[in-house]
Amino acid sequence: MEIFYSGDIDGQMLTLDEEETRHCVKVLRHRTGEEIFVIDGRGHLFKCILCSTSGSRARAEIVERTPSWGGHPYHLTMAVCPTKNNERFEWFLEKACEMGVDRIVPLIGEHSERKVYKTERARKILLSAAKQSLKGAVPEMDEPVSVKDFLLSQQPEDPSCRRLIAYCFEAQEDERRSLREMLETPGADRWVVMIGPEGDFSEEEARLALSRGFIPVHFGASRMRTETAALFAVSAVYQHYI
Amino acid sequence: MEIFYSGDIDGQMLTLDEEETRHCVKVLRHRTGEEIFVIDGRGHLFKCILCSTSGSRARAEIVERTPSWGGHPYHLTMAVCPTKNNERFEWFLEKACEMGVDRIVPLIGEHSERKVYKTERARKILLSAAKQSLKGAVPEMDEPVSVKDFLLSQQPEDPSCRRLIAYCFEAQEDERRSLREMLETPGADRWVVMIGPEGDFSEEEARLALSRGFIPVHFGASRMRTETAALFAVSAVYQHYI
Numbered sequence: 436m437e438i439f440y441s442g443d444i445d446g447q448m449l450t451l452d453e454e455e456t457r458h459c460v461k462v463l464r465h466r467t468g469e470e471i472f473v474i475d476g477r478g479h480l481f482k483c484i485l486c487s488t489s490g491s492r493a494r495a496e497i498v499e500r501t502p503s504w505g506g507h508p509y510h511l512t513m514a515v516c517p518t519k520n521n522e523r524f525e526w527f528l529e530k531a532c533e534m535g536v537d538r539i540v541p542l543i544g545e546h547s548e549r550k551v552y553k554t555e556r557a558r559k560i561l562l563s564a565a566k567q568s569l570k571g572a573v574p575e576m577d578e579p580v581s582v583k584d585f586l587l588s589q590q591p592e593d594p595s596c597r598r599l600i601a602y603c604f605e606a607q608e609d610e611r612r613s614l615r616e617m618l619e620t621p622g623a624d625r626w627v628v629m630i631g632p633e634g635d636f637s638e639e640e641a642r643l644a645l646s647r648g649f650i651p652v653h654f655g656a657s658r659m660r661t662e663t664a665a666l667f668a669v670s671a672v673y674q675h676y677i
Numbered sequence: 678m679e680i681f682y683s684g685d686i687d688g689q690m691l692t693l694d695e696e697e698t699r700h701c702v703k704v705l706r707h708r709t710g711e712e713i714f715v716i717d718g719r720g721h722l723f724k725c726i727l728c729s730t731s732g733s734r735a736r737a738e739i740v741e742r743t744p745s746w747g748g749h750p751y752h753l754t755m756a757v758c759p760t761k762n763n764e765r766f767e768w769f770l771e772k773a774c775e776m777g778v779d780r781i782v783p784l785i786g787e788h789s790e791r792k793v794y795k796t797e798r799a800r801k802i803l804l805s806a807a808k809q810s811l812k813g814a815v816p817e818m819d820e821p822v823s824v825k826d827f828l829l830s831q832q833p834e835d836p837s838c839r840r841l842i843a844y845c846f847e848a849q850e851d852e853r854r855s856l857r858e859m860l861e862t863p864g865a866d867r868w869v870v871m872i873g874p875e876g877d878f879s880e881e882e883a884r885l886a887l888s889r890g891f892i893p894v895h896f897g898a899s900r901m902r903t904e905t906a907a908l909f910a911v912s913a914v915y916q917h918y919i
Contacts, residue, residue: 507898526768533905568900613919655919656749658810659775667776670912677855677897 437463438480438566439473440573447497449473449483456493459485471495474566476573480504504571507535508676510625514540514585515665516632519548525560527662531669532564532574541579546634552579582629582640586647589627596625600649601664602636611653614668618675626672628652630665679705680722680808681715682815689739691715691725698735701727713737716808718815722746746813749777750918752867756782756827757907758874761790767802769904773911774806774816783821788876794821824871824882828889831869838867842891843906844878853895856910860917868914870894872907 439459443450451459451473459465467488473481473495479502483495513536517524528539539561541552558576565573580588589598599617629636629644636644645651654667681701685692693701693715701707709730715723715737721744725737755778759766770781781803783794800818807815822830831840841859871878871886878886887893896909 505898505900530905530908533899533901534909535899567902570899615916615919655915656747657775657777657812657915658747660809663772663775666772666908667912667916670909671916673897673899674857674909674913674916677857 436472436569438569439471440476440562440566441473441481442476444475444481444497448486449475449481449495449497451493451495453491456488456491459493460488465493474504474571474573476562476565476571478503478506478572480571501571505569506572507673508624509535509672510537511535511669511672512538512540512627513630513665513669514542514627515630516542516544516547516582516661517549517552517579518661519633521549523660523662525557527665528557528560528574529564530666532561532570533568534666534669534673535570536574536669537572538575538577540577540585542582542585542629542631543579544582544632544634544640545637547632548634549632554578582636583643585629586640586643586649589647589649593625595623596627597623598627598629598647598649599652599668600629600636600641600644601652601654601668602631602641604635604638604641611651614652614654614671617650617652618671628665628668628672630661630668633661678714678811680811681713682718682804682808683715683723684718686717686723686739690728691717691723691737691739693735693737695733698730698733702730702735707735716746716813716815718804718807718813720745720748720814722813743813747807747811748814749915750866751777751914752779753777753911753914754780754782754867754869755872755907755911756784756869757872758784758786758789758824758903759791759794759821760903761875763791765902765904767799769907770799770802771806772908774803774812775810776908776911776915777812778816778911779814780817780819782819782827784824784827784871784873785821786824786874786876786882787879789874790876791874796820824878825885827871828882828885828891831889831891835867837865838869839865840869840871840889840891841894841910842871842878842883842886843894843896843910844873844883845895846877846880846883853893856894856896856913859892859894860913870907870910870914872903872910875903
C-alpha cells in the first residue's frame with residue numbers, strides 16, 4: 436500500500452507537493468480518476484481520487500477520512516542526545532517511528548560530542564518511516580535544545596505524564612528504578628524519557644532533572660549504546676500497551 | 678575499558694590471535710607486564726598480565742577469572758530471515774547483542790529475497806558488539822538454514838523452552854497471542870523466536886511451525902520491518918527479565 440503525504444488540505448481537496456507529485460505521477464504513473472491514499476502527518480489517512488495530475492502539484496478529492504490511523508494508546512516524547520555518528524541516531528529515528536513515538540527532542544548535553552544537529556534530514560526520515568509503517572501521524576521533530584533549557588521548559592504538574600531520565604552514575608545506582616517497574620506503576624499515559632550522550636549527562640544536568648520531577652531509571656545490566664538505549668525505551672513503552 | 682578476545686586458552690595462559698595482538702600491541706601499545714582484559718566468547722572475563730608481546734601472537738597469564746560476565750538470566754535464540762538489505766540485518770545483530778541474545782539462526786524462507794547469507798562478517802559484528810557492551814559471551818552465529826530444516830531440527834519436548842513464531846496472515850489474527858502475554862506466562866527461561874522475511878513466512882512454513890509446537894504471536898498494531906520486529910522481540914525478552 437503506497438502512502439503519500441500532504442500538508443495542504445482544504446476541505447474536501449488536498450494538494451501534493453512537488454516531490455510527492457513526482458513520485459505519484461511520474462514514478463508510480465497514477466492518473467486522474469485513480470484512488471490514492473494520503474496522510475496528513477497528524478494522524479489522518481485520506482482515501483482520495485486524483486483530480487488533476489498536470490503541473491507540478493497534483494490535486495485530489497478526499498472521499499474517506501480515517502482518524503488516528505496506525506496510532507498508539509500513549510504519548511511518548513524521546514529527548515535524546517544525538518550520537519556523534521549521525522547514522523546511528525537516524526537509525527533510532529526510523530525504528531522509533533516504526534514502533535511508535537510521538538515527539539523527538541534532540542538534546543545537546545554538556546558532554547555531547549555533537550553540539551549541532553540539523554533536523555531537515557531527520558524530518559524526512561520520520562516521514563518516510565511513518566508512511567512505510569502505515570501511520571497517519573509523523574512524529575514531531577523539535578529543533579535541538581540544551582539539556583538545561585529542555586528541563587526548564589518541562590512542567591512537572593501533569594500527573595498523567597511520567598518523566599524519566601536514564602543515566603549511569605554508579606554512585607546513584609540504588610536511587611534508580613527499572614523502566615519496567617515505572618511502566619507497571621499505574622496512572623500514566625504520557626511519557627518523557629531522557630537519554631544522554633556517549634559521555635552521559637553531567638551531574639549538574641542530572642541534579643536539575645531530579646529537581647524538575649524526573650525519575651532516574653535504569654535499563655537493566657546490559658551496557659547499551661545511546662541509540663540502543665533510546666530504542667529500548669521506545670520498545671518497552673510500546674510493549675507495555677500491547 | 679578495552680576488551681580483547683582469545684579463543685586459545687591453555688590453563689593459566691592465553692594467546693591472542695594476530696588481529697587482536699596487532700590491536701593490543703601496535704595500536705594500544707600495551708607492553709609486557711601490563712594488565713589486559715580478555716573474553717573467551719563463552720562468558721568468561723579474564724584479567725591477565727601480558728607475558729610476551731614479540732611476534733605476531735601475544736601471550737598473557739590469567740590472574741583472575743569472572744564467569745558469566747555481562748550475562749543475562751535467560752537463553753534466547755533468534756531465528757530470523759536476513760533482510761534483502763544486509764546492513765539492516767547487521768544493525769539488528771549489533772543491537773541484539775548489546776541487549777542480550779544467545780544464538781542467531783539466519784533462516785532462508787520460501788519468500789526470502791536473500792537466499793544466501795555469509796556469516797563471516799556477522800561473526801565479526803557480534804564479537805565487536807560483545808566487547809563493546811562488556812559481555813563475556815559472544816552470541817553463537819549458525820550457518821544459514823531453510824525454515825523447514827530449522828523447524829525439523831527443533832525438539833518440542835523441553836517444557837522450559839517456549840517457541841514462538843511471528844507472522845502476519847490476517848486470516849489467523851485471532852489465533853495469535855501477544856508476545857507480552859507469552860512472556861508473562863510463567864515456566865519458561867529459554868526462548869526461540871522466528872521472524873520471517875519481508876514477504877512473510879509461507880502458509881506451509883507457518884503450518885509446519887505450529888505442528889512443531891511453535892506458538893503464533895503478534896507484536897501489536899505497529900507494522901515493523903523484519904529487523905525492527907526481530908529487535909523488538911529481543912528487547913521484550915530482555916525487558917521481561919530486568
